[in-house]
Amino acid sequence: MPLFLLACTQQPETTSLGYGERMRPVYPVLSVPVTRQDLSRSVTLSNPIEALRTIDLAARTDGIVVSVSVEEGDMVREGDTLAEIDVREQRAELARAKARLLERQANFDRFEQLKARDYVDQASYETAKAELAIAKSDVELWQTRVDFGLLKSTVSGTVVDRMVEPGEAVARHGALFSVADLSSLVIRLGVSELDVGQLRVGQLVDVTVDAVDPDRLIQGAIRRIFPAADQASRLITVEVELKNEETMALRPGYLARVELLVESYQDILAIPAIAIAQENDEAYVMVITEDMRLERRVVELGMSRGALREVTFGLSPGERVVPANPSEMSDGDRVRIVSWSEGSS
Numbered sequence: 516m517p518l519f520l521l522a523c524t525q526q527p528e529t530t531s532l533g534y535g536e537r538m539r540p541v542y543p544v545l546s547v548p549v550t551r552q553d554l555s556r557s558v559t560l561s562n563p564i565e566a567l568r569t570i571d572l573a574a575r576t577d578g579i580v581v582s583v584s585v586e587e588g589d590m591v592r593e594g595d596t597l598a599e600i601d602v603r604e605q606r607a608e609l610a611r612a613k614a615r616l617l618e619r620q621a622n623f624d625r626f627e628q629l630k631a632r633d634y635v636d637q638a639s640y641e642t643a644k645a646e647l648a649i650a651k652s653d654v655e656l657w658q659t660r661v662d663f664g665l666l667k668s669t670v671s672g673t674v675v676d677r678m679v680e681p682g683e684a685v686a687r688h689g690a691l692f693s694v695a696d697l698s699s700l701v702i703r704l705g706v707s708e709l710d711v712g713q714l715r716v717g718q719l720v721d722v723t724v725d726a727v728d729p730d731r732l733i734q735g736a737i738r739r740i741f742p743a744a745d746q747a748s749r750l751i752t753v754e755v756e757l758k759n760e761e762t763m764a765l766r767p768g769y770l771a772r773v774e775l776l777v778e779s780y781q782d783i784l785a786i787p788a789i790a791i792a793q794e795n796d797e798a799y800v801m802v803i804t805e806d807m808r809l810e811r812r813v814v815e816l817g818m819s820r821g822a823l824r825e826v827t828f829g830l831s832p833g834e835r836v837v838p839a840n841p842s843e844m845s846d847g848d849r850v851r852i853v854s855w856s857e858g859s860s
Contacts, residue, residue: 543853546803549834552785554820556778560704564724564769566695567756570670574685576600576663585692587677591668597692598679602664609657612650619643619650672696675767695767700757701738702771705750710777714740718776720755726769733765734758735773780818780825784832788824791816792841801841802834803850809837811846 578600585597626643629635676693679685702722706714714737722733738756745752755773757765790800791814802810817825830836835852837844 541849544850545854546835546852547838549830551782554780554783561772567699569695571690572692589674592671598666600664605660612653616650619647623647702755706753711751721774785823787838790836801837809848
């Protein structure tokens with residue numbers, strides 16, 4: 516009995532085709548329509564949320580931390596003082612440099628008056644002028660070193676890490692704070708080189724974050740696609756940015772799942788792959804005609820997607836095919852439809 520029968524225990528019915536003709540069986544079959552469907556393909560990847568920009572603020576001088584003004588979670592603005600380092604020695608040197616500057620300024624003023632009366636030679640005048648310039652430079656040098664005692668934020672954002680306490684000794688260029696701009700959050704995903712081809716900057720994507728609501732879709736957009744693959748993993752980094760209005764409840768470190776549409780194939784004429792047979796490099800299906808007979812129809816095929824196969828030629832939307840192996844059926848067989856599947860669109 517053919518595999519397309521509803522059940523192997525059910526016997527085909529018979530019908531008379533007219534006087535003098537022998538009885539022919541009527542086979543019960545399933546039926547599916549030929550429809551246009553969405554055969555697009557998506558992949559879901561996950562990674563922690565990150566701030567788009569995180570700045571590590573480092574000490575610019577050696578010394579003992581006198582005070583710390585902020586903690587994790589505090590908002591800071593560009594120019595705010597976060598910590599103070601003991602620079603009393605530098606202040607003393609600055610005071611000495613300022614006193615020397617006053618001395619050199621007075622000496623230069625005197626030489627300038629004498630030169631106007633031709634009481635000093637040009638060389639002596641130039642020497643006094645150079646000594647004044649050196650004194651000014653010394654003041655600027657020690658003023659800068661004193662200013663290094665105040666660690667100020669170079670950006671506006673949120674303190675996400677504090678690595679120092681009052682009384683600690685710090686070294687020059689040692690990181691003391693991390694400040695992040697939480698108004699722009701991103702997820703950096705490693706995407707296969709086989710899937711990245713149809714992704715585009717600006718493409719909208721759906722994001723879910725279990726820590727916020729696993730059933731809530733947050734809309735993001737692809738911000739950038741890195742130009743080269745990682746040498747070790749062969750994956751290309753795709754950066755997804757979350758829209759500002761969605762970031763209020765999100766925090767760096769939350770795990771996010773991102774659905775990326777890597778192949779877009781919409782409005783594709785498709786049928787179940789099981790309805791297709793191959794014979795002599797020719798693909799065909801069994802179409803159910805209006806007079807309830809099977810018609811062997813040669814088709815041309817396109818892409819596959821799961822249990823579906825694209826048909827590029829040979830079928831029209833609305834026609835019905837038998838979702839079973841056509842090689843066990845015969846052209847012209849009479850059938851009775853026992854299940855009218857409406858398919859999916």
